[in-house]
């Protein structure tokens with residue numbers, strides 16, 4: 001994994017046109033400080049787990065999302081990760097779904113390169129194909145997947161109902177297929193004082209157009225053709241991993257800031273955003289973490 005952190009600037013400078021791609025090209029390698037397996041998401045805590053073991057909680061998030069897709073591990077299924085990062089969740093799924101064909105799509109070429117090289121080093125990852133593209137218009141054939149999921153990537157979709165993302169998910173799923181989404185949304189509670197401005201800054205830092213709104217997201221799911229929608233508030237489940245942020249940030253600042261790679265604006269933004277997040281999150285603000293699952297009509 002250190003090989004990835006050691007990437008020279010030539011490798012990380014390819015995609016500088018779009019602010020989104022620049023963010024991920026520059027700040028992407030820093031995610032290694034959060035997760036050696038490149039799980040680019042928060043963790044899920046269950047009673048009995050060690051709250052100090054961050055990677056175990058991050059891995060548990062993969063397990064929780066997989067559970068909600070209700071796939072038969074003995075069947076030959078096709079699954080798509082919509083916003084796959086470096087494919088950590090897919091590698092976790094590959095170990096649990098030995099007969100499945102697993103696909104991931106991401107907009108960021110750097111992630112594809114690094115994800116593919118991580119897959120080559122993982123014996124279970126032979127069934128994984130990583131594809132370049134936009135999850136709102138994948139160009140993949142309709143009704144070709146048994147399940148699709150998105151872990152902390154649906155937030156990048158357009159609008160607060162994430163309609164285009166959900167329409168494409170619906171198109172890609174076969175009837176009876178399932179979607180699973182784990183992400184931060186604006187949910188219960190109201191904005192107080194400067195919280196709206198803080199949220200705007202946070203979304204700028206992570207190059208998100210606007211956070212999803214959980215009620216609108218639910219309505220959109222229904223509107224585009226999903227049913228059996230289950231929305232689970234998981235704010236307290238992610239809190240133990242969230243508490244790792246100050247420590248990881250400090251460690252990161254002590255090593256990376258004085259390291260070989262220049263601290264660009266994108267890298268600073270990736271330090272700032274998780275510091276802002278608790279200021280607008282439940283219970284002090286309306287932003288919460290949710291796991292949403294649904295069945296395609």
Ligand SMILES: C[S@@+](CC[C@H](N)C(=O)[O-])C[C@H]1O[C@@H](n2cnc3c(N)ncnc32)[C@H](O)[C@@H]1O
Nearest residue numbers: 039040041083084085106107134135151153156
């Ligand atoms: C925070 S990362 C999460 C990555 C991964 N799901 C994980 O949990 O490790 C967000 C991911 O969403 C991807 N993404 C955002 N918008 C996208 C889009 N329109 N199409 C494809 N991927 C997108 C980014 O490229 C990135 O890989």
